[in-house]
Amino acid sequence: MDRRMFLRCLGCGAAVATASQTELVPEFLGGLQNACAFDFTKELSSVQARYYKKLEGGGIECTLCPRHCIVTDLERGYCGVRENRDDVYHTLVYGLPCALNIDPIEKKPLFHFYPGTTALSVATAGCNVNCKCCQNWEISQSRPEQTDNLDLSPKALVDICTHRNVPTIAYTYSEPVIFYEYMYDTAELGHKKAVKSVMITGGYIEQKPLADLMLQLDAIKVDLKAIREDYYRNFVGGKLKPVLDRLVQIKKAGMWLEIVYLVIPTLNDTEAEFKELAQWIKTNLGTDTPLHFSRFHPQYLLKNLPATPKKTLETAHAISRAEGLEFVYLGNVAGHPAESTYCPACGQVLIERRGYRIYQNNLKGNHCSKCGREIPGLF
Amino acid sequence: MSKVVVVRYSGNGTKKGLSRPAYGVLLTAGMRALSGEKEAKAAVRKYLPSGVIGIKTNCLVRTLNSTPTALAEALSDLLTQAGFDENDIVIWERTNRELKNAGYTLNAASFGGRCLGTDTNGVGYGSRFYSSGEVNSLVSRILTDMVDYNVNLPVLKDHSIAGLSAGMKNMYGAIHNPNKYHDNNCDPFCAHVNNLAPIKKKNRLIILDAVKVQYNGGPGYVSEYVTYYDGVLLSDDPVAVDRIGLEILEHLRKANSLPPLEKVGRQVKYLRSAQQIGLGVADMQQIDVAVLLVDKNGRQTVGELF
Secondary structure: OOHHHHHHHHHHOHHHHHHHOOOOOOOEHHHHOOOOOOOEEOOOOOEEOOOEEEOOOOOEEEOOOOOOOEEOOOOEOOOOOEEEEOOEEEEOOOOOOOEEEEEEHHHOOOOOEOOOOEEEEEEOOOOOOOOOOOOOHHHHOOOHHHOOEEOOOHHHHHHHHHHHOOOEEEEOOOOHHHHHHHHHHHHHHHHHOOOEEEEEEOOOOOHHHHHHHHOOOOEEEEEOOOOOHHHHHHHHOOOHHHHHHHHHHHHHOOOEEEEEEEEOOOOOOOHHHHHHHHHHHHHHOOOOOOEEEEEOOOOOOOOOOOOOOHHHHHHHHHHHHHOOOOOEEEEOOOOOHHHOEEOOOOOOEEEEEEOOEEEEEOEEOOEEOOOOOEOOOEO | OEEEEEEEEOOOOOOOOOOHHHHHHHHHHHHHHHHOOOOHHHHHHHHOOOOOEEEEOOOOOOOOOOOOHHHHHHHHHHHHHOOOOHHHEEEEEOOHHHHHHOOOOOEOOOOOOEEEEOOOOOOOEOOOOEEEOOEEEOEEHHHHHHOOEEEEOOEEEEEOOOEEEOHHHHHHHHEOOHHHHOHHHHOOHHHHHHHOHHHHHHEEEEEEEEEEEEOOOOOOOOHHHEEEEEEEEEEOOHHHHHHHHHHHHHHHHHHOOOOOHHHHOOOOOHHHHHHHOOOOOOOHHHEEEEEEEEOOOOOEEEOOOO
């Protein structure tokens, strides 16, 4: 499908957009096959990966994420979307998104990044961890052969944004680290067309690729899944330490950063953990780093647990504020006062939110309109 | 005791793999020996009583060292001789691309001997998660919905992570997320993949192709580490047949001056784990190994494992 055809398809989705404000196409394109004339491709890409090294005696070592998968000929890494072919490592998902949608930036959530704007959300199949609570497991835990993929080059994505006046591309839903090359090239091209890029990630990436990538990004949201190593081992399939290291790296690089912590009953919801989390952020990232506590809903492999009680979220909020964090939010509790942004100095409501909608914006540039206090972020 | 029959072909002087008739001779002799039945039909029916029969191949390495089409066809012949309708035989793999590249002719129609990948339109993976240990996977609908019983038809080879790729490892091709289960030499994941309910229930027979063996450098193809063992292994115990396959693999490595898998960080630990969860027998003392030497006319003599 060429770009013109794709944009025509987006046009046919515009009726949906009118009805639901922002949604142009379903997040997972599989449901769209009978509704719109999208062409899907069964072909996988064969673009050389940028972070790996060849091993003596054959095979490669992937150096993109902390897993450092050793991959021999015709095998794939843990992510399922990178394959060794004659000791050349390839990404199989370059230009092959399986999810595409225009979302409010608040949905990411990024609350201090051009509030009220939209982002073209893009994802491919695959992930480098396996969170038992994953809400997008149908794509994140699949291989690219198992998803319905569009053939959309970086240029096509940027063109969608410029034609639809979407200011930002969000690499999201699954784990953008695993489609690094596609994300990097799209972000680089986007900047040339004044389209911004944000990465919504678990932060499980090595130092060097992240440093290189940040040159092309405008903001990063990291899902910090817990503050305990054993949680990462048992429920994520990864390690906590590299994620903490990357958070510090992001902050030191001056990249805009927000953190989400999904609160799961019985697994990471003790007051001690909330306190430990807040103290770590305060010490290592600063009190001005926004922290979002998000409500868990049972799904994927954790259907046996209940949704997070609102009271638990409020406890997490109170502890974090008491520890000195200035911007603490609650997510997936539409209508809660803690969805809004308040001035840490005078308490004025700066941005009033309900769900993903903004009802008031009392910022003057980057400052509180009442007391003049500077508010961190990109507004 | 579990039984494993090893049938070796005595006439393969050309070192080019075996023909369909030659495989047919091996399979007939092997099924008789495994089942104790005199007739091939009764031998087959002992393990595959009725219904639709799946044949799970391993087509990772194109035509270089995948499950030979000649073997799958010979098995189909044996099944039809045993009274199965060819419409009730399904040769399958995870993707059509792999089948095609290995020389198979796809047929996803509802008639004729079928041959298809799980990625065929309208097939895919089921919506139910099956769990065992740390393994949580969706299973190919070919296995869960289309077939009543399955014959696992893998290739014996070295594996760069697991150490051994044989029958149990081949079932990674039946789940949607195999890439998640390679840590720690695939242990205990490989055992638990085979303990997933549909796999454990429907896998009735394992026929391990060991005619051409990649004894090092697998699971890809490295020509300098290929040799010919000229045999197939048959069993209804998925652990025991792999255990004997491992013995052969280690023997071939030693014969070619390579160290044991354990010495190169690829100890095959998942067999022991499989025994511990009751999937079969990994202990050599509890495996009855019968080795037959068969010529192209089907004449049998007692053979040796090495």
